[in-house]
Amino acid sequence: MKWQTLRKALFGAALTASIALLAACGNSTTSKTSGTFKDDLVTKDTLTIGLEGTYKPYSYRENNKLVGFEVDLGKAVAKQMGVKAEFKPTKWDSLIAGLGAGKFDLVLNNITQSPERAKSYLFSDVYTYSHYVLISPTSKPITKIADIKGKKLGESTGSDNAIVAKKYGATVVPVENFTTDLQMIKDGRIDANINAAPSWYAYKADHATKGLTMTELPSSEVAPAKVSGLLNKKSTKLQKRVNKALKVLRKNGTLKQLSMKYFGADITK
Numbered sequence: 473m474k475w476q477t478l479r480k481a482l483f484g485a486a487l488t489a490s491i492a493l494l495a496a497c498g499n500s501t502t503s504k505t506s507g508t509f510k511d512d513l514v515t516k517d518t519l520t521i522g523l524e525g526t527y528k529p530y531s532y533r534e535n536n537k538l539v540g541f542e543v544d545l546g547k548a549v550a551k552q553m554g555v556k557a558e559f560k561p562t563k564w565d566s567l568i569a570g571l572g573a574g575k576f577d578l579v580l581n582n583i584t585q586s587p588e589r590a591k592s593y594l595f596s597d598v599y600t601y602s603h604y605v606l607i608s609p610t611s612k613p614i615t616k617i618a619d620i621k622g623k624k625l626g627e628s629t630g631s632d633n634a635i636v637a638k639k640y641g642a643t644v645v646p647v648e649n650f651t652t653d654l655q656m657i658k659d660g661r662i663d664a665n666i667n668a669a670p671s672w673y674a675y676k677a678d679h680a681t682k683g684l685t686m687t688e689l690p691s692s693e694v695a696p697a698k699v700s701g702l703l704n705k706k707s708t709k710l711q712k713r714v715n716k717a718l719k720v721l722r723k724n725g726t727l728k729q730l731s732m733k734y735f736g737a738d739i740t741k
């Protein structure tokens with residue numbers, strides 16, 4: 473009788489221990505899979521943002537200070553998320569590679585959505601729409617997208633502008649920035665440049681454009697690009713949190729205010 477009582481007691485203790493162990497394992501699994509967007513950050517409590525810093529009005533230096541539409545946007549997104557923003561100015565051809573290498577959490581650099589990029593990266597929600605323009609010399613104007621076939625166009629390597637130029641048969645000459653593009657057109661070293669309309673208007677506000685002709689490309693020929701932030705494929709929690717912040721900024725008018733400040737127009741729709 474005593475042995476049966478002891479055996480029951482031992483069995484009960486073993487059962488209790490097993491249940492406790494299973495519960496602990498369950499809690500451990502839950503904690504690993506739940507987490508928050510902060511688990512995706514490169515640096516604790518910091519949203520590390522990659523951008524060029526030479527692309528006015530998106531991001532550029534003024535009095536040695538980094539400013540611009542996407543700089544202010546990055547700060548506003550980070551504030552909504554309860555973290556600080558840290559910017560890493562990087563040349564265009566190293567931005568995407570840097571994101572893949574884990575140097576940034578997010579790239580804000582007038583990047584448009586494309587099926588090719590979607591294979592390797594995540595997009596945030598759209599925050600602006602970018603209509604294309606064709607810039608050429610006044611002496612030899614090119615006013616139709618079909619006419620760039622066989623022409624030399626200066627574009628940033630791997631940019632959306634370069635993709636459009638190649639699609640319509642142009643020979644792309646690698647050029648690092650918009651200002652250099654325009655000077656090369658004036659000098660006759662390239663035939664034209666395809667770019668975002670906001671970039672042209674921002675440049676025109678501060679620089680002489682004599683000798684240059686700008687033609688807005690109809691949406692029916694070249695669809696406006698959807699501009700989004702770019703994130704690592706694994707950063708799904710961060711993507712959701714960034715999108716939540718963008719929704720708030722769109723709803724409370726911040727996104728439109730920033731657009732009007734830097735472009736003089738609402739390009740968020």
